[in-house]
Amino acid sequence: MGEQVSREIHLVSRPDGLPTAENFSLIEVSVPAPTEGQVLIKNLYMSIDPAMRPPLSNGQARLNEPLGGGAIGKIIESQADSLPVGSYVLHRGGFREYCVADATGLERIEVESEPLTTHLHVLGTTGLTAYGGLLVTGELKDGENVFVSAAAGAVGSVVGQIAKIKGCRVA
Structure with missing residues (x-):
């Protein structure tokens, strides 16, 4: 698979009070192919949690980078034996369509009877x-x-x- 294009939500300014649309930007970036020990993830679900709010204002969330947060994705390309193509993972890659990540930092989800999204709340x-x-x-x-x-x-x-x-x- 060649280079993948991904849309990402970036924090571009710190909120003064409640966050507004002006604090964020939707951008397109090129995502490189995974290298040894890495995987390419297509995000399916992302979680918006109350704990995300303070870092937007206090400086912990970096400007002009994708918003961090819990996400569930499917491996669409793999250079890691532990996570073959088709595996589902829970990760902190945040608000983007695609991301490359080291396999060691991901939690594999075994797809059973519960919906995948439960891993972002009651099973997470x-x-x-x-x-x-x-x-x-x-x-x-x-x-x-x-x-x-x-x-x-x-x-x-x-x-x-x-x-x-x-x-x-x-x-």
């Missing part, structure tokens, strides 16, 4: 945060009372579901 960081906070750090016991002050958010919603599964009373 959201679910791990809820699980770790409630069961590991919180050491939840079956039948306890659980109050979730952030139940309307993604993590809080999963916390509530885990607590219910554990036989807890959730408020």
